[in-house]
Amino acid sequence: xxxxxxxxxxxxxxxxxxxxxxxxxxxxxxxxxxxxxxxxxxxxxxxxxxxxxxxxxxxxxxxxxxxxxxxxxxxxxxxxxxxxxxxxxxxxxxxxxxxxxxxxxxxxxxxxxxxxxxxx
Amino acid sequence: xxxxxxxxxxxxxxxxxxxxxxxxxxxxxxxxxxxxxxxxxxxxxxxxxxxxxxxxxxxxxxxxxxxxxxxxxxxxxxxxxxxxxxxxxxxxxxxxxxxxxxxxxxxxxxxxxxxxxxxxxxxxxxxxxxxxxxxxxxxxxxxxxxxxxxxxxxxxxxxxxxxxxxxxxxxxxxxxxxxxxxxxxxxxxxxxxxxxxxxxxxxxxxxxxxxxxxxxxxxxxxxxxxxxxxxxxxxxxxxxxxxxxxxxxxxxxxxxxxxxxxxxxxxxxxxxxxxxxxxxxxxxxxxxxxxxxxxxxxx
Numbered sequence: 001x002x003x004x005x006x007x008x009x010x011x012x013x014x015x016x017x018x019x020x021x022x023x024x025x026x027x028x029x030x031x032x033x034x035x036x037x038x039x040x041x042x043x044x045x046x047x048x049x050x051x052x053x054x055x056x057x058x059x060x061x062x063x064x065x066x067x068x069x070x071x072x073x074x075x076x077x078x079x080x081x082x083x084x085x086x087x088x089x090x091x092x093x094x095x096x097x098x099x100x101x102x103x104x105x106x107x108x109x110x111x112x113x114x115x116x117x118x119x120x
Numbered sequence: 121x122x123x124x125x126x127x128x129x130x131x132x133x134x135x136x137x138x139x140x141x142x143x144x145x146x147x148x149x150x151x152x153x154x155x156x157x158x159x160x161x162x163x164x165x166x167x168x169x170x171x172x173x174x175x176x177x178x179x180x181x182x183x184x185x186x187x188x189x190x191x192x193x194x195x196x197x198x199x200x201x202x203x204x205x206x207x208x209x210x211x212x213x214x215x216x217x218x219x220x221x222x223x224x225x226x227x228x229x230x231x232x233x234x235x236x237x238x239x240x241x242x243x244x245x246x247x248x249x250x251x252x253x254x255x256x257x258x259x260x261x262x263x264x265x266x267x268x269x270x271x272x273x274x275x276x277x278x279x280x281x282x283x284x285x286x287x288x289x290x291x292x293x294x295x296x297x298x299x300x301x302x303x304x305x306x307x308x309x310x311x312x313x314x315x316x317x318x319x320x321x322x323x324x325x326x327x328x329x330x331x332x333x334x335x336x337x338x339x340x341x342x343x344x345x346x347x348x349x350x351x352x353x354x355x356x357x358x359x360x361x362x363x364x365x366x367x368x369x370x371x372x373x374x375x376x377x378x379x380x381x382x383x384x385x386x387x388x389x390x391x392x393x394x395x396x397x398x399x400x401x402x403x404x405x406x407x408x409x410x411x412x413x414x415x416x417x418x419x
Contacts, residue, residue, distance in 0.1 A: 049272070050210030050225055057204075060215055075222055083215040 002030050003102060004064040004085075005095050010038035012096040018070025021052030027095050028062045031103060052076025060085060068098045068107070077113040089114045128409055129285055129292045131164075131308040133335075134317045135327025137298035140347040140371075141165075143381070144317050145295040146174045147388040151398040153258050158290035161256060163264035164281050164307035165297040166249060166274045172264060173384050175256030182252040185265065186245040187228040187276045192219045196240035203232035203241065228276060249277045253284070257386070261286075274303045282307075299327075300334040308335065312409045314342040315368070320352035325359060332365055341412050343405065348373040366408075369401045 006023035008014050017023040022045050029036040041058055044051045052072070056079030059067055066086040080087050086109040091098050101107050132145035145161070152159040163171040172179075190203070190212055197218040204213040211226035212219055223246050233241050249267040256262040263284040265277040274297070285292045296307035308314050314335045318328040328344070335342045344360055349370035360367050371377075371394065380390035388394050 050222070053210040053213055053222060053225075057210075057213060057215065075225075078220070078222075079213065079215060082220050 001032070001065040002028055002063050003066040003068060003099070004028055004039075004059040004062060005091075005098055006067075006069040007038065007095055012036065012099070013094055016068065016070060016091050016093060016095055016098050018092075020067070020069045020072045020076050021055045022047075023055060023069070026059060026062070026064075028059075028064060029099055050075070053079045056080045056083060056085075059083075066102070066109070068102060071115045072110075072113050073115055074113040125287075125289045127285075127287050127289055127292070128313070128406065129294065129311040130313045130315060130405055130409075131294040131296050131311040131340075132315045132317060133296040133304060133308050133331060134298055135300055135329070135331035135334075136318065136324050139298075139317045139319050139324060140345070141298065141317050142171050142174065142295050143377075143387045144315065144345055144347070145293050146171055146386055147394075147398050148315075148402060149175070149260055149293045150257065150386060150389075151395070151402050152291050152293070153260050154395075155399065155402070158286065160261045160263070160284060160286045160290060160292045161295070162281050162284055162292060163262075163295045164278045164303075165295055166265040166267045166277045166281070167297060167303065169264045169266050169295075171295045172256070172262065174386050175260065175262055176384075177254040177256035177260075177262040179252050179254035181254070182250055184247050185249050185251050185277050185280050186247045187226070187273065188243045189223045189226040189228060189246050190221055190232050191242040191244045192221060193240045193242055194218045196238045198238055198240070200237065202235045202237065206231040206235050224272065227273070248273050251277070251280055275306045278303055278306045282310075300330045304331075305334060305338070308340065309338055311340055312413075313405050314338075314340050315345060315405065316342055316365075317345045317347055318356055319348050320346055320354070320356045322353075322355070324352070325356050328356060329359065332363060341408055343368040343408065345401070346370045366404075368404050369397055 004026045006017035007025050007027045008017050025041045026039045044054050052075045056076050060083035068088045068091045088107045089110050132141050134141050149161040163169045199214045201214040209225045212221045212232050251265050253263045265281040267274050297303045316331050318324040343366045350372050376390035377387045381387040
Protein backbone atom coordinates (compact mmCIF):
# COMPACT_ATOMS: atom_id res chain seq x y z
CA UNK A 1 0.00 0.00 0.00
CA UNK A 2 1.07 3.57 -0.66
CA UNK A 3 0.96 6.04 2.19
CA UNK A 4 1.13 9.83 1.93
CA UNK A 5 2.93 11.77 4.64
CA UNK A 6 2.63 15.55 4.76
CA UNK A 7 6.10 17.06 4.32
CA UNK A 8 7.89 20.38 4.22
CA UNK A 9 10.37 19.15 1.61
CA UNK A 10 11.88 16.16 -0.14
CA UNK A 11 13.60 14.52 2.82
CA UNK A 12 12.70 11.53 4.99
CA UNK A 13 14.62 13.21 7.81
CA UNK A 14 12.37 16.25 7.67
CA UNK A 15 9.47 16.72 10.09
CA UNK A 16 5.89 15.60 9.45
CA UNK A 17 4.15 18.81 8.33
CA UNK A 18 1.34 19.49 10.79
CA UNK A 19 -1.12 20.96 8.28
CA UNK A 20 -2.78 18.69 5.75
CA UNK A 21 -4.55 21.11 3.40
CA UNK A 22 -1.69 23.55 3.23
CA UNK A 23 1.18 21.07 3.37
CA UNK A 24 4.01 22.19 1.05
CA UNK A 25 4.26 18.62 -0.24
CA UNK A 26 3.78 14.91 0.36
CA UNK A 27 6.17 12.01 0.66
CA UNK A 28 4.52 9.04 -1.04
CA UNK A 29 5.93 5.84 0.45
CA UNK A 30 5.23 2.37 -0.87
CA UNK A 31 5.17 -0.16 1.98
CA UNK A 32 5.80 -3.05 -0.42
CA UNK A 33 8.71 -1.73 -2.48
CA UNK A 34 10.00 0.55 0.36
CA UNK A 35 10.41 3.26 -2.26
CA UNK A 36 9.44 6.88 -1.70
CA UNK A 37 8.96 9.98 -3.79
CA UNK A 38 8.13 13.62 -3.16
CA UNK A 39 5.04 15.31 -4.60
CA UNK A 40 4.91 19.09 -4.54
CA UNK A 41 1.71 20.71 -3.22
CA UNK A 42 2.79 24.35 -3.14
CA UNK A 43 -0.04 25.57 -5.38
CA UNK A 44 -2.32 24.81 -2.46
CA UNK A 45 -0.37 26.88 0.08
CA UNK A 46 -2.00 30.10 -1.03
CA UNK A 47 -5.41 28.75 -1.97
CA UNK A 48 -8.08 31.00 -0.49
CA UNK A 49 -10.44 28.15 0.21
CA UNK A 50 -10.69 24.47 -0.52
CA UNK A 51 -7.03 23.68 0.17
CA UNK A 52 -7.92 20.55 2.14
CA UNK A 53 -10.15 19.29 -0.65
CA UNK A 54 -7.44 19.77 -3.27
CA UNK A 55 -4.83 18.13 -1.05
CA UNK A 56 -7.22 15.21 -0.61
CA UNK A 57 -7.58 15.00 -4.37
CA UNK A 58 -3.78 15.11 -4.79
CA UNK A 59 -3.09 12.19 -2.45
CA UNK A 60 -5.99 10.23 -3.99
CA UNK A 61 -4.44 10.80 -7.43
CA UNK A 62 -1.21 9.30 -6.08
CA UNK A 63 -3.10 6.14 -5.19
CA UNK A 64 -2.48 6.50 -1.48
CA UNK A 65 -4.46 4.30 0.90
CA UNK A 66 -3.47 6.17 4.04
CA UNK A 67 -2.47 9.68 5.08
CA UNK A 68 -0.10 10.42 7.96
CA UNK A 69 -0.27 14.04 9.09
CA UNK A 70 -0.70 16.47 11.97
CA UNK A 71 -4.19 17.90 11.65
CA UNK A 72 -7.07 17.42 9.25
CA UNK A 73 -10.03 19.76 8.83
CA UNK A 74 -13.62 18.71 8.08
CA UNK A 75 -13.60 19.21 4.30
CA UNK A 76 -10.28 17.44 3.90
CA UNK A 77 -11.54 14.58 6.03
CA UNK A 78 -14.75 14.26 4.01
CA UNK A 79 -12.68 14.20 0.81
CA UNK A 80 -10.27 11.55 2.09
CA UNK A 81 -13.16 9.52 3.46
CA UNK A 82 -14.90 9.57 0.06
CA UNK A 83 -11.66 8.38 -1.53
CA UNK A 84 -11.53 5.59 1.09
CA UNK A 85 -8.19 6.84 2.38
CA UNK A 86 -7.50 6.17 6.06
CA UNK A 87 -6.41 9.19 8.08
CA UNK A 88 -3.77 9.04 10.81
CA UNK A 89 -3.65 12.45 12.51
CA UNK A 90 -1.53 13.85 15.35
CA UNK A 91 1.55 12.21 13.87
CA UNK A 92 4.75 14.02 14.91
CA UNK A 93 8.51 13.52 14.57
CA UNK A 94 10.39 12.91 11.34
CA UNK A 95 8.83 11.33 8.29
CA UNK A 96 11.12 8.32 8.66
CA UNK A 97 9.96 7.81 12.25
CA UNK A 98 6.33 8.14 11.15
CA UNK A 99 6.81 5.45 8.50
CA UNK A 100 8.43 3.12 11.05
CA UNK A 101 5.59 3.62 13.52
CA UNK A 102 3.03 3.02 10.76
CA UNK A 103 4.74 -0.19 9.63
CA UNK A 104 5.02 -1.37 13.24
CA UNK A 105 1.26 -0.85 13.60
CA UNK A 106 1.75 1.75 16.31
CA UNK A 107 -0.53 4.37 14.74
CA UNK A 108 -4.31 4.41 14.99
CA UNK A 109 -6.48 5.92 12.30
CA UNK A 110 -9.06 8.54 13.19
CA UNK A 111 -12.75 8.57 12.41
CA UNK A 112 -13.27 12.31 12.09
CA UNK A 113 -11.65 15.68 11.52
CA UNK A 114 -9.56 16.77 14.49
CA UNK A 115 -9.66 20.52 13.90
CA UNK A 116 -12.27 23.06 12.79
CA UNK A 117 -12.23 24.36 9.24
CA UNK A 118 -10.58 27.74 8.95
CA UNK A 119 -13.51 29.20 7.13
CA UNK A 120 -16.72 27.90 8.52
CA UNK B 121 -23.26 51.67 -14.68
CA UNK B 122 -24.72 55.11 -15.31
CA UNK B 123 -26.75 55.59 -18.41
CA UNK B 124 -27.05 58.53 -20.78
CA UNK B 125 -29.84 59.79 -18.56
CA UNK B 126 -27.38 61.14 -15.99
CA UNK B 127 -27.48 58.41 -13.37
CA UNK B 128 -24.33 58.45 -11.28
CA UNK B 129 -23.01 55.82 -8.89
CA UNK B 130 -20.40 56.75 -6.30
CA UNK B 131 -18.82 53.97 -4.25
CA UNK B 132 -17.16 54.85 -0.95
CA UNK B 133 -14.38 52.39 -0.22
CA UNK B 134 -11.10 52.04 1.64
CA UNK B 135 -8.33 49.55 1.93
CA UNK B 136 -8.24 49.86 5.69
CA UNK B 137 -11.26 49.30 7.89
CA UNK B 138 -12.40 51.92 10.37
CA UNK B 139 -11.27 54.92 8.35
CA UNK B 140 -14.77 56.37 8.02
CA UNK B 141 -16.42 54.87 4.93
CA UNK B 142 -19.85 54.76 6.53
CA UNK B 143 -19.43 58.21 8.07
CA UNK B 144 -18.46 59.69 4.69
CA UNK B 145 -20.99 57.76 2.59
CA UNK B 146 -23.96 58.60 4.81
CA UNK B 147 -22.82 62.25 4.99
CA UNK B 148 -22.57 62.35 1.21
CA UNK B 149 -26.05 60.88 0.80
CA UNK B 150 -27.38 63.40 3.30
CA UNK B 151 -25.64 66.29 1.52
CA UNK B 152 -27.06 65.22 -1.84
CA UNK B 153 -30.54 64.89 -0.35
CA UNK B 154 -30.33 68.36 1.21
CA UNK B 155 -29.43 69.76 -2.21
CA UNK B 156 -32.64 68.30 -3.50
CA UNK B 157 -30.99 65.53 -5.53
CA UNK B 158 -32.63 62.17 -6.03
CA UNK B 159 -30.35 59.88 -4.05
CA UNK B 160 -30.34 56.19 -3.10
CA UNK B 161 -28.10 54.74 -0.42
CA UNK B 162 -26.87 51.13 -0.63
CA UNK B 163 -24.93 49.43 2.16
CA UNK B 164 -22.90 46.72 0.42
CA UNK B 165 -20.82 45.94 3.50
CA UNK B 166 -22.89 42.80 3.95
CA UNK B 167 -20.58 41.26 6.51
CA UNK B 168 -20.95 44.22 8.83
CA UNK B 169 -23.65 46.59 7.61
CA UNK B 170 -23.94 49.69 9.79
CA UNK B 171 -25.17 52.59 7.65
CA UNK B 172 -28.65 51.98 9.04
CA UNK B 173 -27.46 52.98 12.51
CA UNK B 174 -26.91 56.52 11.23
CA UNK B 175 -29.58 56.80 8.54
CA UNK B 176 -32.24 55.44 10.92
CA UNK B 177 -34.36 54.04 8.12
CA UNK B 178 -37.91 52.83 8.46
CA UNK B 179 -37.52 49.39 6.93
CA UNK B 180 -40.38 48.38 4.69
CA UNK B 181 -39.53 44.98 3.34
CA UNK B 182 -37.10 42.11 3.86
CA UNK B 183 -36.52 38.73 2.31
CA UNK B 184 -34.06 35.87 2.26
CA UNK B 185 -31.49 35.70 -0.50
CA UNK B 186 -30.44 32.26 -1.67
CA UNK B 187 -28.02 30.92 -4.22
CA UNK B 188 -28.50 27.79 -6.28
CA UNK B 189 -26.00 25.01 -5.67
CA UNK B 190 -25.66 21.56 -7.27
CA UNK B 191 -27.04 18.37 -5.78
CA UNK B 192 -25.58 15.10 -7.06
CA UNK B 193 -27.93 12.39 -8.27
CA UNK B 194 -25.83 9.35 -7.37
CA UNK B 195 -27.88 7.05 -9.61
CA UNK B 196 -26.97 9.06 -12.70
CA UNK B 197 -23.41 10.18 -11.78
CA UNK B 198 -20.73 8.12 -13.55
CA UNK B 199 -17.84 9.83 -11.72
CA UNK B 200 -16.44 11.15 -15.00
CA UNK B 201 -14.93 14.12 -13.15
CA UNK B 202 -15.96 16.91 -15.59
CA UNK B 203 -17.69 18.93 -12.86
CA UNK B 204 -14.59 18.86 -10.65
CA UNK B 205 -12.40 20.04 -13.52
CA UNK B 206 -14.44 23.17 -14.19
CA UNK B 207 -14.97 24.17 -10.54
CA UNK B 208 -12.40 26.79 -9.51
CA UNK B 209 -13.39 26.58 -5.85
CA UNK B 210 -13.31 22.82 -5.15
CA UNK B 211 -17.03 23.02 -4.39
CA UNK B 212 -17.63 19.84 -6.37
CA UNK B 213 -15.14 17.04 -6.73
CA UNK B 214 -15.22 13.43 -7.87
CA UNK B 215 -13.63 10.86 -5.62
CA UNK B 216 -14.64 7.24 -5.47
CA UNK B 217 -17.91 6.36 -7.12
CA UNK B 218 -19.59 9.74 -7.52
CA UNK B 219 -19.24 13.49 -7.24
CA UNK B 220 -19.45 15.11 -3.82
CA UNK B 221 -20.24 18.74 -3.08
CA UNK B 222 -19.13 21.37 -0.57
CA UNK B 223 -22.07 23.80 -0.88
CA UNK B 224 -20.46 26.48 1.30
CA UNK B 225 -17.68 26.89 -1.29
CA UNK B 226 -20.05 27.09 -4.30
CA UNK B 227 -20.16 30.47 -6.09
CA UNK B 228 -23.19 29.36 -8.11
CA UNK B 229 -21.47 29.98 -11.46
CA UNK B 230 -23.43 27.21 -13.18
CA UNK B 231 -20.37 25.59 -14.76
CA UNK B 232 -20.90 22.09 -13.35
CA UNK B 233 -24.50 21.91 -14.59
CA UNK B 234 -23.34 22.88 -18.08
CA UNK B 235 -20.51 20.35 -18.35
CA UNK B 236 -22.20 17.33 -16.73
CA UNK B 237 -22.78 14.88 -19.61
CA UNK B 238 -25.08 12.66 -17.56
CA UNK B 239 -27.59 15.29 -16.40
CA UNK B 240 -26.74 14.08 -12.91
CA UNK B 241 -26.81 17.45 -11.13
CA UNK B 242 -29.95 18.84 -9.61
CA UNK B 243 -30.45 22.28 -8.08
CA UNK B 244 -30.98 23.14 -4.47
CA UNK B 245 -31.25 26.54 -2.78
CA UNK B 246 -28.87 27.63 -0.07
CA UNK B 247 -29.75 30.67 2.02
CA UNK B 248 -26.87 33.16 2.27
CA UNK B 249 -28.45 36.20 3.89
CA UNK B 250 -31.15 38.84 4.09
CA UNK B 251 -31.94 41.87 1.99
CA UNK B 252 -33.80 44.79 3.54
CA UNK B 253 -35.29 47.88 1.90
CA UNK B 254 -36.64 51.03 3.46
CA UNK B 255 -36.31 54.80 3.69
CA UNK B 256 -33.70 56.65 5.73
CA UNK B 257 -33.48 60.21 7.09
CA UNK B 258 -35.72 62.50 5.06
CA UNK B 259 -36.96 59.62 2.92
CA UNK B 260 -33.71 58.50 1.29
CA UNK B 261 -34.29 55.05 -0.29
CA UNK B 262 -32.01 52.73 1.63
CA UNK B 263 -31.15 49.10 0.89
CA UNK B 264 -28.80 46.81 2.72
CA UNK B 265 -27.82 43.18 2.82
CA UNK B 266 -26.57 41.13 5.73
CA UNK B 267 -24.99 37.70 5.30
CA UNK B 268 -26.06 34.80 7.46
CA UNK B 269 -23.76 34.41 10.47
CA UNK B 270 -20.90 32.08 9.53
CA UNK B 271 -21.52 32.55 5.81
CA UNK B 272 -18.46 33.26 3.64
CA UNK B 273 -20.33 33.95 0.39
CA UNK B 274 -21.04 37.68 0.43
CA UNK B 275 -20.66 38.46 -3.27
CA UNK B 276 -24.00 37.09 -4.55
CA UNK B 277 -25.78 39.11 -1.85
CA UNK B 278 -23.84 42.25 -2.81
CA UNK B 279 -25.03 41.74 -6.40
CA UNK B 280 -28.62 41.65 -5.14
CA UNK B 281 -28.13 44.92 -3.21
CA UNK B 282 -26.65 46.50 -6.35
CA UNK B 283 -29.82 45.67 -8.26
CA UNK B 284 -31.20 48.76 -6.50
CA UNK B 285 -28.74 51.17 -8.14
CA UNK B 286 -30.79 54.08 -9.50
CA UNK B 287 -30.52 53.84 -13.29
CA UNK B 288 -33.23 56.39 -13.83
CA UNK B 289 -31.34 59.66 -13.54
CA UNK B 290 -30.58 59.60 -9.82
CA UNK B 291 -27.48 59.42 -7.69
CA UNK B 292 -26.55 56.20 -5.88
CA UNK B 293 -24.10 56.11 -2.99
CA UNK B 294 -22.58 52.73 -2.16
CA UNK B 295 -21.01 52.02 1.23
CA UNK B 296 -18.47 49.32 0.27
CA UNK B 297 -16.79 46.78 2.53
CA UNK B 298 -13.17 47.44 3.53
CA UNK B 299 -10.23 45.71 1.90
CA UNK B 300 -9.52 44.80 -1.71
CA UNK B 301 -10.87 41.26 -1.93
CA UNK B 302 -13.94 39.93 -3.80
CA UNK B 303 -16.64 41.72 -1.73
CA UNK B 304 -14.90 45.11 -2.07
CA UNK B 305 -14.31 44.62 -5.80
CA UNK B 306 -17.90 43.50 -6.42
CA UNK B 307 -19.21 46.53 -4.50
CA UNK B 308 -17.25 49.16 -6.47
CA UNK B 309 -17.28 47.44 -9.87
CA UNK B 310 -19.25 49.42 -12.43
CA UNK B 311 -19.37 52.61 -10.37
CA UNK B 312 -18.63 55.98 -11.97
CA UNK B 313 -16.40 57.08 -9.14
CA UNK B 314 -14.74 55.53 -6.11
CA UNK B 315 -14.13 57.76 -3.11
CA UNK B 316 -11.32 56.26 -1.03
CA UNK B 317 -11.40 57.14 2.65
CA UNK B 318 -8.11 56.90 4.48
CA UNK B 319 -6.25 58.23 7.48
CA UNK B 320 -2.74 59.71 7.53
CA UNK B 321 -1.07 56.77 9.25
CA UNK B 322 1.30 54.06 7.95
CA UNK B 323 -1.59 51.55 8.03
CA UNK B 324 -3.89 53.96 6.25
CA UNK B 325 -1.28 54.58 3.56
CA UNK B 326 -0.40 50.91 3.05
CA UNK B 327 -4.03 49.95 2.52
CA UNK B 328 -4.78 53.06 0.46
CA UNK B 329 -2.09 51.99 -2.01
CA UNK B 330 -3.80 48.60 -2.39
CA UNK B 331 -7.17 50.29 -2.88
CA UNK B 332 -5.77 52.69 -5.50
CA UNK B 333 -4.31 49.73 -7.39
CA UNK B 334 -7.69 47.98 -7.20
CA UNK B 335 -9.63 50.89 -8.72
CA UNK B 336 -6.98 51.31 -11.41
CA UNK B 337 -7.38 47.68 -12.45
CA UNK B 338 -11.14 48.26 -12.57
CA UNK B 339 -10.61 51.45 -14.59
CA UNK B 340 -12.67 53.71 -12.32
CA UNK B 341 -11.95 57.36 -11.49
CA UNK B 342 -11.05 57.89 -7.85
CA UNK B 343 -10.31 60.53 -5.24
CA UNK B 344 -9.31 60.51 -1.60
CA UNK B 345 -10.81 61.76 1.64
CA UNK B 346 -8.29 62.00 4.47
CA UNK B 347 -10.16 61.51 7.71
CA UNK B 348 -8.65 62.56 11.05
CA UNK B 349 -6.24 64.55 8.86
CA UNK B 350 -4.40 66.14 11.77
CA UNK B 351 -3.08 62.91 13.26
CA UNK B 352 -0.19 60.87 11.85
CA UNK B 353 2.18 62.08 9.15
CA UNK B 354 2.26 63.63 5.69
CA UNK B 355 2.96 60.47 3.70
CA UNK B 356 -0.60 59.92 2.43
CA UNK B 357 -0.58 63.42 0.91
CA UNK B 358 2.85 62.82 -0.63
CA UNK B 359 1.67 59.50 -2.10
CA UNK B 360 -1.50 61.05 -3.56
CA UNK B 361 0.49 63.91 -5.11
CA UNK B 362 3.04 61.51 -6.63
CA UNK B 363 0.35 59.21 -8.02
CA UNK B 364 -1.95 61.95 -9.26
CA UNK B 365 -4.85 60.88 -7.05
CA UNK B 366 -6.77 64.00 -5.99
CA UNK B 367 -7.29 64.63 -2.28
CA UNK B 368 -10.82 66.00 -2.33
CA UNK B 369 -11.42 66.58 1.36
CA UNK B 370 -9.56 66.55 4.67
CA UNK B 371 -11.54 66.19 7.85
CA UNK B 372 -9.93 67.02 11.21
CA UNK B 373 -10.04 64.74 14.24
CA UNK B 374 -12.69 66.19 16.52
CA UNK B 375 -14.16 64.94 19.76
CA UNK B 376 -17.62 66.15 18.70
CA UNK B 377 -17.56 63.65 15.80
CA UNK B 378 -16.75 60.78 18.16
CA UNK B 379 -19.49 61.87 20.56
CA UNK B 380 -22.11 62.04 17.81
CA UNK B 381 -20.95 58.65 16.49
CA UNK B 382 -21.31 57.08 19.93
CA UNK B 383 -24.90 58.29 20.06
CA UNK B 384 -25.63 56.83 16.61
CA UNK B 385 -26.08 60.28 15.09
CA UNK B 386 -24.68 61.26 11.70
CA UNK B 387 -21.13 62.05 12.88
CA UNK B 388 -20.30 64.92 10.54
CA UNK B 389 -23.46 66.83 11.47
CA UNK B 390 -21.57 67.61 14.69
CA UNK B 391 -19.26 69.85 12.63
CA UNK B 392 -21.50 72.59 11.16
CA UNK B 393 -18.72 74.06 9.03
CA UNK B 394 -18.34 70.71 7.25
CA UNK B 395 -21.72 70.97 5.52
CA UNK B 396 -20.43 73.29 2.81
CA UNK B 397 -17.31 71.15 2.33
CA UNK B 398 -19.37 67.98 1.87
CA UNK B 399 -21.49 69.77 -0.68
CA UNK B 400 -18.30 70.88 -2.47
CA UNK B 401 -16.98 67.31 -2.32
CA UNK B 402 -20.10 66.06 -4.04
CA UNK B 403 -19.78 68.84 -6.61
CA UNK B 404 -16.13 67.92 -7.29
CA UNK B 405 -16.99 64.24 -7.75
CA UNK B 406 -19.83 65.03 -10.15
CA UNK B 407 -17.54 67.31 -12.13
CA UNK B 408 -14.84 64.63 -12.40
CA UNK B 409 -17.34 61.99 -13.50
CA UNK B 410 -18.96 64.27 -16.08
CA UNK B 411 -15.52 65.14 -17.51
CA UNK B 412 -14.48 61.51 -17.73
CA UNK B 413 -17.77 60.72 -19.45
CA UNK B 414 -17.18 63.45 -22.02
CA UNK B 415 -13.71 62.06 -22.66
CA UNK B 416 -15.15 58.58 -23.04
CA UNK B 417 -17.89 59.85 -25.36
CA UNK B 418 -15.35 61.68 -27.55
CA UNK B 419 -13.20 58.60 -27.96
